[in-house]
Amino acid sequence: MGADAAGSGAPIERPEGRYLHGVPDADLKVVGKPWRKIDARARVTGQTRFADDLFAPRMAYCKLLRSTQAHARIVRIDASAAEAMEGVYAVLLGKDLPITFGILPVSQDEHTLCIDKVRFVGDPVAAVAAVDEDTAWEACRKIVVEYEALPLVTDVFTAAATDPEAPHEHRIHDYGRLGNFHRQENLEFGDLAQGFGESDLVREDFFFFEGNTHLPMEEHATLATFDPDGKLCVQSSTQTPHYLHRALAKVLAEHVPAHKIRVIACPNGGGFGGKSDPFSHEIAVAMLSIRTGRPVKVTLTREEVFYTHRGRHPVLMRSRIGVSRSGRIKALDFETHLDGGAYGSYGTASTFYTGALQCVTYHVENYWFRGARYFTNKAPCGPKRGHGTPQPRFALEVQMDKLAVELGLDPVRIRKDNLVPANSLTANWMRVGTMALGRCIDQVVAGSGFLDRWQKLPHGKGVGLACSSYLSGAGLPIYWNAMPHSGVQLKLDRSGLVTVFCGSTDIGQGSNSILAYVVGEVLGLDPQDLRIVTSDTDLTPVDLGSYSSRVTLMTGNAALQAAERARDLIAPHVADKLGVPRNRIGFAKGRVFDVSDPDQGMPFADAVQLAESKLGTIGTTGSYRPPKSPARYKGGGVGPSANYSFTAAVVEVDVDPETGIYTVPRIFVAHDIGRSINPCLVMGQVEGSVYMGLGEAMMEEMSYRSDRFGVHKIPSMLDYKSPTTMEMPELITWLVGDPDPNGPFGAKEAGQGPLLPIMPAVANAVFDAVGVRVDEVPITPEKVFEGIERARKGKEPRVGPTKTPHVDWPEARKVRTPWQGGTGLEVEREQEELAAARANGGASRERRGD
Amino acid sequence: MLRLPKFSYHRPASGAEAVRIVAAHGGEARYVAGGTDLYPNMKRRVQRPGHVVALSRCQDLRGMRGEARSGVTIGAMTTLSAIEHDPRLRAEYPGFVHAASVVSTPLLRNMGTIGGNLLLDTRCNYYDQSHEWRESIDFCKKCDGSTCWVAPSSPRCWAVQSSDTVPLLCAIDASVTLLGADGERRVPLRALYRDDGIDFVQKRHEELLTALHLPATNGWRASYRKLRRRGSFDFPVLGVGACLSMDGDRVAELDVRIGGAGSWPIPAQKTVEMLRGAVLRFDDAASDELIRAAAQEAYKPTRAMDNTDLDAHWRKKMAPVFVARAIRDCLPGAPPRRDVLG
Amino acid sequence: MSPREAPDRRKTLGEFRVNGERREVAYEPHRTLLEVLREDLDLTGTKHGCELGECGACTVLVDGVPVLSCLTLAQEVEGCAIETIEGMADKGELHPLQDFFAELGASQCGYCSSGFMLASKALLAQNPSPSRDEIRVALSGNLCRCTGYVKIYEAVELAAKKLRGEPCEPSRECTHGR
Structure with a gap:
């Protein structure tokens, strides 16, 4: 854009400037205030246009025919009867789109429509465009598909036992490791033998976290329009328009080049990670629009949303932990088994995430992580709020509770004694910056009266404590590149309007508003007066998407840089005009003025005109890329972040010992947010996270019938249980923390972290209430009852798994910890690097992880 | 979006006219009251009537009359919300009102009627599924297929009685009026239902349920205990209705019906027999023990299967607990019910 | 016929x-x-x-x-x-429910909001001073996946106050936490 004076050369990892974390609250005019969201009015008047609210002239409706078999070869497919129907415009089959796609470069394993085999009930097989939805549905019923069944795999034990010598088609995919293993990872940090040797107490526990799904209120929808001039526009309920753009460009390469594809992410009616992959239905309508020359819309049914899934992985875990008599963690040997479903999706990242954040809450001296992901004939799993970390967090926090009881410590003490220090490196080379978990714990413990009630309440009533941490955005993009993760452009108009262009996608969390608050703060404008243009690949610079809690931090930093550059363009000209030094120019309340004499100044619009008359059209850009991570080993790319949020929660339960039915009267939660850009929006994120965590803790689960052809047992809003108003407890929330240097104005994430402690806190509270350990999520009344019955019969009052599948793990990649003098690289690469450094005179070459 | 299939929509002005239309079209026709049961089933293509006969204009199916001393008659088209909020019913039939008020959600109770609730289709999570889903299991015995996937070797269908009001209304011995092509008949609810997931009502296809008759309130007390996952939306996966009349401290009459755990409201016969004539007091350890022991007999007849929410074995184990609680609720001195769970 | x-x-x-x-x-x-x-x-x-x-x-x-x-x-x-x-809005002026849903972020993605606000409007027409439990019951037929219902309850309570002509400022606990 025009006169981007500060254009090149500036570091994009951390915008420098006065408006960072160091500014005291009192000096902020916009940041830190509970503003309305800039689009709140549209959302409460029904004027927000979600994808299914779009209608176009001549629009055709699309329906997908989905597999009725869980694992089968497609022997024959005949669509002639459907094609011959009146009102049917086009029928698309797998062979029409032979190029594969997938969110990660390492797992390009999806076809838009299955070609020769189907991998789960619900796998898309054909797509029809017709005059209306009824006709499209009828046409799907007329497509004949003949299947030949293949062996069904619906759990990790069966997947692990797949005969490596069996015909290749018995494998669900023919990539990945042998059989139905997708990934096997083995990472060792420090000296485990020594760590366990020094331990006074070693516990081994098994845990299981059942899969669950996002259940956004909005069913996914997409409208594709292929223009007469050969350009394709895809408007979709997606959290990641940029990644969808890449997938469309790849699959449709023969039909339309990347630069002629425009993706617009509509406002999402809830995402939670479930709209982060490129999906078959999005690509199918694009192709149908090319075929028919009409706009084509698809809206999934709720059942199809269950098949689209990409939700929480079911994870079976084994955790062996060694502690000193005083409860200090000496060694942790953690093993995860992820039931991935039928496709790769984000699964490689998910696998690493099940091992990434264990050391970010508590200091672990020596850490061993092994994780395996399996393919099974179920809807593909992927990222759901907390992506891969709630499962191990559940295990670790319940195990901490068990350790406390066994050592005669209290759950507060053992956690506080182990807290990871601020500004430190963990055993697996995660860099922790500001860290207020101790204060979070103090708040919820004092606020709930935890220590006066734990182990002291009458039978049936209990309290449980748990903690967590989460990343404010993934340190690496999904495909390797050196470009910014977030870009912002500002256009300054003579009218005084500032338009903010950014590729980010508002999924309800308020990310559009964050851009307005940041730019409004720097330029002294009312955030409601700004124009925010987002999530349109034709108009806006790339932002990688609304996932991994990255948006506020990354777009916020990019917007900050763009706004500071705009200020720096304008200020000198106003200073010259006022005849004051440039460093005395301030921006506030829609004016630009002399800070020593605020009456001397001009309206912002005049300042823009002044600058424009000197410089030409005024525009700036801002970019952001997270800081380089010290975790340089292979696999170290998952987990690093510019900063981490922390949360502590106390949950109360009221258990009916006669039935196992329990209610949750109150939850206390404290979240280390750094500094809130808008505390009211942060509160909303915390409350929503607690709600979703409670649903996972109590009732939500993806269930399949392995003995009935692998069908999803309950693909409906009624039978997939999402808590209603009747289940939501009273919630007492504290926002704590100090501004973090890496966050815009000191902000950290809020959308995922507060979900994590809820499940283990419920489990710990149930134990406190009735002495039953449910080492599984969800913690259903049947399981609580079973534990109570076991206790009555003199058996161990525990419900949960007792084993993990056998895995021939690959050899461990050994990494020395920071306190062993490591470099963040694997030991063998350290030596290679040392040798290379010696050879070319000391210059070491940095390499990024996987 | 899930949509309804095409059908012809009839809107007769009286029950008699509605009966004539259904009689004329036979199995092709279905009555619709609130639509909260039929329309989801039609969207899922488990019901495919070519003719839908709406009762919304039939004024003769509306209204309430009578009084508690002699019994109250409620028109079949009365919504569950109207029952829930009727001050007289709340005062005189609190057990029934409670059962009506825990049906699904307030929105569905604004639409759903008592007639519809009494004739609610049996439910099963192999049946309450879309056409596409059911194709994956090659359909089931209740619709388009031949196997009952709940118990494939069984010759019958195991779909579940899922109305909240039915167990209680059977326990209090309510009755209904059925209007047929050749006139009306009054049928006790206890005789209306059959233990079969498909043929669960003993009435002719064109017979129209026009009214519910609540018996006179002459000292009996009734209670409904519902087991479900959430405090709203969910159908009962166990629902116990109990009705008790005392003669001083002695049980004069008792009836207990178990819903949500079989294809019909199962009578807890043994429990009733064990407690007949027993001395029972509220908040009394000996009475509680007596009730608990008798309620244990409800375990055996409960037919919880793996076709609803929550584990079938646990649901069966909960039957005695819920039966005991429902009976205790009916003892003089027991507090009124306000809970929505258990 | x-x-x-x-x-x-x-x-x-x-x-x-x-x-x-x-x-x-x-x-x-x-x-x-x-x-x-x-x-x-x-x-x-x-x-x-x-x-x-x-x-x-x-x-x-x-x-x-x-x-x-x-x-x-x-x-x-x-x-x-x-x-x-x-x-629901009257000639561009938001209904108090809309106003407080906007003010508190009771509408996050906004997809469930129209249902919640209309159900709330019917409640307030019947019961101008509902308790938290009455709100809970009246809204128990509407699912929300974003908010955890907390802000929705608060918005309905504040709208009820506004409709009753009472002072209706959001509490600091609601917008900033404790």
């Missing part, structure tokens, strides 16, 4: 009273109110999340009573007063 005669399955002309306006629509007799509102009247503020009565997103008011438009046949409500979210 004799009992055997079948009503037409083709489009018929109907007249609806939506948000105080009379609207004529030609529609097929098997269409639900949801379909007619969204697809024939362009009132897309009414949402759908399941079309089976399992989520509450499609709630509208019919003669002031909240019902599910996905299970209501359009024919059944011809002549009734239908209110959708588009009719």
Whole structure:
């Protein structure tokens, strides 16, 4: 854009400037205030246009025919009867789109429509465009598909036992490791033998976290329009328009080049990670629009949303932990088994995430992580709020509770004694910056009266404590590149309007508003007066998407840089005009003025005109890329972040010992947010996270019938249980923390972290209430009852798994910890690097992880 | 979006006219009251009537009359919300009102009627599924297929009685009026239902349920205990209705019906027999023990299967607990019910 | 019409009273109110999340009573007063419920909001001073996946206060935490 004076050369990892974390609250005019969201009015008047609210002239409706078999070869497919129907415009089959796609470069394993085999009930097989939805549905019923069944795999034990010598088609995919293993990872940090040797107490526990799904209120929808001039526009309920753009460009390469594809992410009616992959239905309508020359819309049914899934992985875990008599963690040997479903999706990242954040809450001296992901004939799993970390967090926090009881410590003490220090490196080379978990714990413990009630309440009533941490955005993009993760452009108009262009996608969390608050703060404008243009690949610079809690931090930093550059363009000209030094120019309340004499100044619009008359059209850009991570080993790319949020929660339960039915009267939660850009929006994120965590803790689960052809047992809003108003407890929330240097104005994430402690806190509270350990999520009344019955019969009052599948793990990649003098690289690469450094005179070459 | 299939929509002005239309079209026709049961089933293509006969204009199916001393008659088209909020019913039939008020959600109770609730289709999570889903299991015995996937070797269908009001209304011995092509008949609810997931009502296809008759309130007390996952939306996966009349401290009459755990409201016969004539007091350890022991007999007849929410074995184990609680609720001195769970 | 005669399955002309306006629509007799509102009247503020009565997103008011438009046949409500979210603001001025849903972020993604606000409006018409538990029960047929309902309760309570003419400032606990 025009006169981007500060254009090149500036570091994009951390915008420098006065408006960072160091500014005291009192000096902020916009940041830190509970503003309305800039689009709140549209959302409460029904004027927000979600994808299914779009209608176009001549629009055709699309329906997908989905597999009725869980694992089968497609022997024959005949669509002639459907094609011959009146009102049917086009029928698309797998062979029409032979190029594969997938969110990660390492797992390009999806076809838009299955070609020769189907991998789960619900796998898309054909797509029809017709005059209306009824006709499209009828046409799907007329497509004949003949299947030949293949062996069904619906759990990790069966997947692990797949005969490596069996015909290749018995494998669900023919990539990945042998059989139905997708990934096997083995990472060792420090000296485990020594760590366990020094331990006074070693516990081994098994845990299981059942899969669950996002259940956004909005069913996914997409409208594709292929223009007469050969350009394709895809408007979709997606959290990641940029990644969808890449997938469309790849699959449709023969039909339309990347630069002629425009993706617009509509406002999402809830995402939670479930709209982060490129999906078959999005690509199918694009192709149908090319075929028919009409706009084509698809809206999934709720059942199809269950098949689209990409939700929480079911994870079976084994955790062996060694502690000193005083409860200090000496060694942790953690093993995860992820039931991935039928496709790769984000699964490689998910696998690493099940091992990434264990050391970010508590200091672990020596850490061993092994994780395996399996393919099974179920809807593909992927990222759901907390992506891969709630499962191990559940295990670790319940195990901490068990350790406390066994050592005669209290759950507060053992956690506080182990807290990871601020500004430190963990055993697996995660860099922790500001860290207020101790204060979070103090708040919820004092606020709930935890220590006066734990182990002291009458039978049936209990309290449980748990903690967590989460990343404010993934340190690496999904495909390797050196470009910014977030870009912002500002256009300054003579009218005084500032338009903010950014590729980010508002999924309800308020990310559009964050851009307005940041730019409004720097330029002294009312955030409601700004124009925010987002999530349109034709108009806006790339932002990688609304996932991994990255948006506020990354777009916020990019917007900050763009706004500071705009200020720096304008200020000198106003200073010259006022005849004051440039460093005395301030921006506030829609004016630009002399800070020593605020009456001397001009309206912002005049300042823009002044600058424009000197410089030409005024525009700036801002970019952001997270800081380089010290975790340089292979696999170290998952987990690093510019900063981490922390949360502590106390949950109360009221258990009916006669039935196992329990209610949750109150939850206390404290979240280390750094500094809130808008505390009211942060509160909303915390409350929503607690709600979703409670649903996972109590009732939500993806269930399949392995003995009935692998069908999803309950693909409906009624039978997939999402808590209603009747289940939501009273919630007492504290926002704590100090501004973090890496966050815009000191902000950290809020959308995922507060979900994590809820499940283990419920489990710990149930134990406190009735002495039953449910080492599984969800913690259903049947399981609580079973534990109570076991206790009555003199058996161990525990419900949960007792084993993990056998895995021939690959050899461990050994990494020395920071306190062993490591470099963040694997030991063998350290030596290679040392040798290379010696050879070319000391210059070491940095390499990024996987 | 899930949509309804095409059908012809009839809107007769009286029950008699509605009966004539259904009689004329036979199995092709279905009555619709609130639509909260039929329309989801039609969207899922488990019901495919070519003719839908709406009762919304039939004024003769509306209204309430009578009084508690002699019994109250409620028109079949009365919504569950109207029952829930009727001050007289709340005062005189609190057990029934409670059962009506825990049906699904307030929105569905604004639409759903008592007639519809009494004739609610049996439910099963192999049946309450879309056409596409059911194709994956090659359909089931209740619709388009031949196997009952709940118990494939069984010759019958195991779909579940899922109305909240039915167990209680059977326990209090309510009755209904059925209007047929050749006139009306009054049928006790206890005789209306059959233990079969498909043929669960003993009435002719064109017979129209026009009214519910609540018996006179002459000292009996009734209670409904519902087991479900959430405090709203969910159908009962166990629902116990109990009705008790005392003669001083002695049980004069008792009836207990178990819903949500079989294809019909199962009578807890043994429990009733064990407690007949027993001395029972509220908040009394000996009475509680007596009730608990008798309620244990409800375990055996409960037919919880793996076709609803929550584990079938646990649901069966909960039957005695819920039966005991429902009976205790009916003892003089027991507090009124306000809970929505258990 | 004799009992055997079948009503037409083709489009018929109907007249609806939506948000105080009379609207004529030609529609097929098997269409639900949801379909007619969204697809024939362009009132897309009414949402759908399941079309089976399992989520509450499609709630509208019919003669002031909240019902599910996905299970209501359009024919059944011809002549009734239908209110959708588009009719809630008065000449551009937000209804107090809308105002507080906006103010507190009780509308995050906003997809369930129209259903919640209409169900709340019906509640406040019946009960101007509902307790938290009464709000909870009245809204128990509407699912929200974003908010955890907390801000929704608070917005309804503040709107009730405003409608009663009482002071109605959000508490600091609500917007900033404790």
